[in-house]
Amino acid sequence: MRILTKSLFFALVLFAAAPARAQWLDIAYHLVSGPTMGGGAMHYKDGILWAGNTTLYYSEDTGRTWKNSVFPISQSQSGSVTDISFLNKDTGVVAVGGEICRTTNRGTSWTIISPQSSPLCNRLIYRSSPSAIYVCEYGSSPGFFVSTDEGQSWTSSPMNGALCFTIARSGTIYAQVGGSIYSTTNDGIRWDSVGAIGIPSMDSYSIDIDSCNSRQLYILNENYMAPGDHLSKVFTSSDAGMTWVAAFTHPTKFFAGSMAVSRHAIFAPTWDEGIYRSTDHGATWTNCAPPQPGGPLNAPDSRSICPINDNLVFVLDPWGTIWMTNKSGVDSLKEENFPAGGTLNVARQTLFDR
Numbered sequence: 001m002r003i004l005t006k007s008l009f010f011a012l013v014l015f016a017a018a019p020a021r022a023q024w025l026d027i028a029y030h031l032v033s034g035p036t037m038g039g040g041a042m043h044y045k046d047g048i049l050w051a052g053n054t055t056l057y058y059s060e061d062t063g064r065t066w067k068n069s070v071f072p073i074s075q076s077q078s079g080s081v082t083d084i085s086f087l088n089k090d091t092g093v094v095a096v097g098g099e100i101c102r103t104t105n106r107g108t109s110w111t112i113i114s115p116q117s118s119p120l121c122n123r124l125i126y127r128s129s130p131s132a133i134y135v136c137e138y139g140s141s142p143g144f145f146v147s148t149d150e151g152q153s154w155t156s157s158p159m160n161g162a163l164c165f166t167i168a169r170s171g172t173i174y175a176q177v178g179g180s181i182y183s184t185t186n187d188g189i190r191w192d193s194v195g196a197i198g199i200p201s202m203d204s205y206s207i208d209i210d211s212c213n214s215r216q217l218y219i220l221n222e223n224y225m226a227p228g229d230h231l232s233k234v235f236t237s238s239d240a241g242m243t244w245v246a247a248f249t250h251p252t253k254f255f256a257g258s259m260a261v262s263r264h265a266i267f268a269p270t271w272d273e274g275i276y277r278s279t280d281h282g283a284t285w286t287n288c289a290p291p292q293p294g295g296p297l298n299a300p301d302s303r304s305i306c307p308i309n310d311n312l313v314f315v316l317d318p319w320g321t322i323w324m325t326n327k328s329g330v331d332s333l334k335e336e337n338f339p340a341g342g343t344l345n346v347a348r349q350t351l352f353d354r
Helices: 006-016
Strands: 025-028 041-045 048-052 056-059 081-086 092-096 099-103 120-128 131-138 144-147 155-157 164-167 173-177 180-184 192-196 206-209 217-221 231-237 245-251 266-269 275-278 305-307 313-316 322-325
Touching: 041 081, 041 092, 041 305, 041 313, 048 081, 048 313, 081 120, 092 120, 099 120, 099 131, 120 164, 131 164, 173 206, 245 275, 266 305
Parallel strands: 164 206
Antiparallel strands: 025 322, 041 048, 048 056, 081 092, 092 099, 120 131, 131 144, 144 155, 164 173, 173 180, 180 192, 206 217, 217 231, 231 245, 266 275, 305 313, 313 322
16 A cells, blocks of 8 residues: 555545535635636646646645646737646646647746647647657647657647547557547557447547556547537447447536546536546446535536545636545545455556556
8 A cells, every 4th residue: 555645644634624514625716717618627646736727726735735837828828728747746748728838847837849730739648658748639630649759749640530539558549539439559650440439429528448447438428519419428338449338318518528537436527517426337427516606517628627546536616716525525435345355545646647
């Protein structure tokens, strides 16, 4: 079992001091500026928690205090943070509008490393082994890029129209294009058709992989910006994307598009009805954050939920307030309640290597 860090210890003590009924705490009221109808992201790596929209902040003590980072692009340029991914405490990348910006000093300064001019970068991942930056740009051709030299040069991939992608620990990349799923095992040099969901037009902002089973995939089909069939759905696949099941369905507008996976849970924020959680690989869902004034909710097309483990979860709401729970939103998840047994690891860093 990993040693409990001081910052995580503070988060647990802070929450324990709150009334038992308060499963979520607003720990930073209206901290982050930005539009309420889109954008925003959170990320955690090696003890540093990031939150951004049209301003960017980070915390070195799990939300107790926050520092204002230099914003990656000039204030004369427009754009909000759409994704954040760090390699370690200091080195990471942030997507702001269509620009990709990299820092090596924890946000003191930034360098623009964008592969091309683009209206929007809707997903980026900074992997550590082997070191590479992966970028998905919506509305551009080409739309998928890989850099293996810290953004000095980029290789484009013939994967246009990808809405979202994710990377397994094996290195296999899964991307969604419309209602079809593609995969690559060579960083996008060749893509293979894996399967289809059966719906030709889908507004889906997130795809992810189960933390324990690399063949278990999840897609959050929110249909928020483009109504599609007027249903918000969570799709699950147990065979690496070959076949899919709509495990949860609700009339739009409902899900915000963000999704995050911890060791034993999946979190799917809504726009105005709290946050839904599944602990059985997406088969069933419960609301772990019933609506309360101000949040916790997510803006549409954001990546503003960040679980550090099954129980300690952070949310950036549409009004810039940061919320925290150390009870998985409603009830603490315990390792012994899951088939594998064992002791719950407080810091599961491998979850954030993807």
